[in-house]
Structures are given as structure tokens and as C-alpha cells.
Amino acid sequence: xxxxxxxxxxxxxxxxxxxxxxxxYDTSESDYYLFWYKQPPSRQMILxxxxxxxxxxxxxxxxxxxxxxxxxxxxxxxxxDSQLGDAAMYFCAHNAGNNRKLIWGLGTSLAVxx
Amino acid sequence: xxxxxQTPRYLIKxxxxxxxxxxxxxxxxRSVSWYQQTPGQGLQFLFEYFSETQRNKGNxxxxxxxxxxxxxRSEMNVSTLELGDSALYLCASSLWGPGYGYTFxxxxxxxxx
Numbered sequence: 001x002x003x004x005x006x007x008x009x010x011x012x013x014x015x016x017x018x019x020x021x022x023x024x025y026d027t028s029e030s031d032y033y034l035f036w037y038k039q040p041p042s043r044q045m046i047l048x049x050x051x052x053x054x055x056x057x058x059x060x061x062x063x064x065x066x067x068x069x070x071x072x073x074x075x076x077x078x079x080x081d082s083q084l085g086d087a088a089m090y091f092c093a094h095n096a097g098n099n100r101k102l103i104w105g106l107g108t109s110l111a112v113x114x
Numbered sequence: 115x116x117x118x119x120q121t122p123r124y125l126i127k128x129x130x131x132x133x134x135x136x137x138x139x140x141x142x143x144r145s146v147s148w149y150q151q152t153p154g155q156g157l158q159f160l161f162e163y164f165s166e167t168q169r170n171k172g173n174x175x176x177x178x179x180x181x182x183x184x185x186x187r188s189e190m191n192v193s194t195l196e197l198g199d200s201a202l203y204l205c206a207s208s209l210w211g212p213g214y215g216y217t218f219x220x221x222x223x224x225x226x227x
Contacts, residue, residue: 033213045204045218091157095213100170101147101159102212 002027004094006105013082014113020067021077021108023092032096034068036077039107040088048090051075079110087112116141120205120219127226132193135222139186139207145169146188147212148180151202151221160203163188164211195226 003026013019025034036048051059051068058066063080079086089109093102119138127133139146148160159172163182180190186207192199202223206216 035215037216037218042220043202044220045206045216047215047217050215093157100145100162100164100211101172102149102157102216103159104157106156 002096002103004092004103004105006092006108008108010109012111012113015082017082018080019082021090023075023105025073025094027096029096034075035093037091038088082112084112118205118207118217118219120222122222125222125224127195129195129226131195134189134191135203137188137205137219140217143207143209144186145208145211146182147206148190149204151204197226200224200226
């Protein structure tokens with residue numbers, strides 16, 4: 001069965017510092033996609049970053065980057081130069097093969113301290 | 115470019131009633147998916163429609179149904195509401211499917227009393 005595990009229910013970071021959120025997943029598929037989504041208190045889910053499993057290069061979007069370790073089935077998100085607006089719930093998600101749905105982790109609540 | 119629009123934003127219903135939620139995807143997006151979000155279970159997949167065809171369905175009872183119209187707008191219906199159906203219902207659209215990344219609506223908060 002496909003699963004996604006986020007082992008850190010809550011994290012905090014000082015403004016301008018760097019924080020890393022962890023995610024592990026399990027799948028038997030070789031072709032899949034991984035995502036990080038952000039859900040601020042406004043509750044609208046926003047796509048942060050997308051990684052294609054066949055690409056060895058880690059995806060990067062401005063201050064957001066991932067460390068994709070395919071063999072270890074690990075997909076962590078690094079946020080550099082944290083800003084107050086980064087405070088939100090962060091979800092790791094996985095989409096595999098022809099399965100037309102996302103499997104989600106339970107989320108990590110990130111607080112950014114001024 | 116308009117985003118994904120979900121209506122209504124809030125809804126209070128009584129047990130046993132039925133409810134219909136609406137979702138208008140981003141123009142040109144043919145894939146519309148629905149998720150239920152609760153504090154205990156997190157995000158659970160309900161169904162996905164692509165060009166009016168249901169492509170996948172989650173493990174929800176038959177009381178949960180949906181459809182997609184020719185303009186890609188989608189509705190989901192929950193009949194015989196139960197207290198446990200109280201949740202945030204999120205609609206997401208994508209050009210080709212979930213692997214390409216979703217754009218989400220703001221959700222409908224359903225409270226069953």
C-alpha cells in the first residue's frame with residue numbers, strides 16, 4: 001500500500017533561518033511524483049514544489065528546495081530565509097503510476113518566530 | 115486568470131439531509147478531484163473526474179457521489195448526512211491529472227448537526 005509519513009507534527013523556525021521538514025513514503029511503483037503543498041490559515045492549499053521520481057536532480061522553487069533520496073524513499077523540504085508568511089501547515093503527497101489520486105501525509109505545522 | 119471556485123464556503127446541515135457542493139475549475143483544466151479533510155484522518159481522496167468521466171473513486175460509502183459537466187464544472191453530493199461527514203471538502207483542478215500538480219479551491223466547510 002502507498003503511504004506517506006511526516007514524522008514532525010509541529011516545527012518552529014526563527015525568521016530568516018533555514019528549516020527542513022521530513023517526509024518518507026512507500027510505493028512499489030517506479031514512476032511517480034512527489035509534492036509539497038502548503039495550507040495557510042486561509043485553508044487554501046497551495047502547491048510549493050513538485051518532483052518527478054525519474055529526475056535525479058532535486059527540484060527548487062526560489063527559497064524552497066527538496067532533498068529527494070529515491071532509494072531511501074525520503075523527500076524532505078528545505079525552506080531557506082524563512083519568512084513570517086511561510087507559517088502554515090505543510091503536507092507531503094505522493095502520486096504513483098496510473099493511480100489518479102494523491103496520498104497525503106498528516107502534515108507538519110510550521111511556526112515562524114519573528 | 116480565475117482560480118478554482120468552490121461554493122458555498124460554509125454550510126450547516128442536519129443529520130439525514132443531503133447536500134450538494136459545487137466546484138468550478140480553472141479554465142481549460144479537465145481534471146477535477148475532490149478530497150475530504152478532517153483533523154483525525156487528514157486528506158482523503160473522494161473521486162476524480164476527467165472530461166466528464168469518473169477516473170477513480172476513494173473508499174467512501176455510496177452516499178458520496180459526484181459528477182462533472184461538459185464545461186468541467188463539478189458537483190459532489192452527500193445524501194443522508196451523518197455527524198462524521200463534518201469536514202472541509204476541497205476541490206482541486208489540474209490540466210491533465212494529479213501528477214501534474216493541483217490548483218485547489220478554498221474549500222467548503224460542512225458542519226452536520
